[in-house]
Amino acid sequence: MMPELTASAGAPRIAAIEHPFGMTLGRPGDVAGQLEVLRATLRAMETMAERSGVIHLPFEWTSTEKLALGPTEPPPIAKYLVRHPWAFSRFLNRTPPANSG
Amino acid sequence: MQPTKTIDSYRFVDGIAKKVLKRWAALPGETQTPWTALARPLSECTVALVSSAAIALKSDRPFDSEIERRDPWFADPSYRVLPRTVRTGDIQVCHLHINRTFAEQDLNSVLPVERLSELAERGEIGAAAPSNYSYMGYTLRPERLLRESVPSMVRQLREEHVDIVMLIPV
Numbered sequence: 001m002m003p004e005l006t007a008s009a010g011a012p013r014i015a016a017i018e019h020p021f022g023m024t025l026g027r028p029g030d031v032a033g034q035l036e037v038l039r040a041t042l043r044a045m046e047t048m049a050e051r052s053g054v055i056h057l058p059f060e061w062t063s064t065e066k067l068a069l070g071p072t073e074p075p076p077i078a079k080y081l082v083r084h085p086w087a088f089s090r091f092l093n094r095t096p097p098a099n100s101g
Numbered sequence: 102m103q104p105t106k107t108i109d110s111y112r113f114v115d116g117i118a119k120k121v122l123k124r125w126a127a128l129p130g131e132t133q134t135p136w137t138a139l140a141r142p143l144s145e146c147t148v149a150l151v152s153s154a155a156i157a158l159k160s161d162r163p164f165d166s167e168i169e170r171r172d173p174w175f176a177d178p179s180y181r182v183l184p185r186t187v188r189t190g191d192i193q194v195c196h197l198h199i200n201r202t203f204a205e206q207d208l209n210s211v212l213p214v215e216r217l218s219e220l221a222e223r224g225e226i227g228a229a230a231p232s233n234y235s236y237m238g239y240t241l242r243p244e245r246l247l248r249e250s251v252p253s254m255v256r257q258l259r260e261e262h263v264d265i266v267m268l269i270p271v
Contacts, residue, residue, distance in 0.1 A: 002110040008130025018108035022199045028207030038216045046143050051136040058106045075197045076173035092124050096174035096241045
């Protein structure tokens with residue numbers, strides 16, 4: 001979905017697809033579509049002969065409907081950043097406070 | 102054959118999320134990328150799936166969302182095992198950053214267990230692995246996930262002689 005982000009995590013082979021969050025393999029109930037995506041991903045994997053290879057899968061998400069892709073309520077980090085906007089730079093740079101976790 | 106395509110990674114994200122994700126993608130990342138050449142044809146490979154959607158069996162304990170509510174930089178570092186026979190009605194999705202309803206309507210939208218078994222039945226892969234896995238993909242402190250959960254998953258993958266692991270983001 002975001003090959004640049006996946007590559008930064010050190011994935012050895014990447015098949016990139018332009019699908020919305022929450023529907024990586026395709027729409028609920030779209031058996032044929034899901035099968036095609038899975039098949040194409042595995043076949044792409046077979047063809048990649050060098051580490052860090054990226055193949056962009058050809059599937060088009062053609063729907064123009066506005067999808068509700070986010071959660072029904074803001075996640076905890078979003079609520080936290082609204083209350084503590086000065087922490088946004090930490091979030092942007094992925095440098096959480098030392099006392100977290 | 103469909104025409105070639107270069108995907109738009111940010112097509113489905115809005116202003117602030119787009120800014121954050123672009124920034125994260127540009128940060129220094131892993132310097133070591135593992136590599137193992139495929140040892141056998143796909144039709145002889147055992148394939149397992151790993152989802153970052155924080156999926157748990159209803160019969161199992163859910164991912165602990167209170168961890169993230171107490172410390173929004175962190176999330177439950179554990180993982181769950183999802184057997185090959187798992188179906189949509191067997192699972193709960195615990196991820197706090199996505200619309201969970203798509204996966205709750207059809208697990209295969211994010212973890213294509215039935216599709217994988219179908220490929221095995223057709224002989225396109227050797228076998229669908231007995232076990233698949235899920236963890237919580239959002240955390241800015243992945244140390245415990247990497248130190249505790251990942252080695253345990255790897256151990257089980259090896260015990261089940263898995264050749265290919267498909268990591269599926271959500």
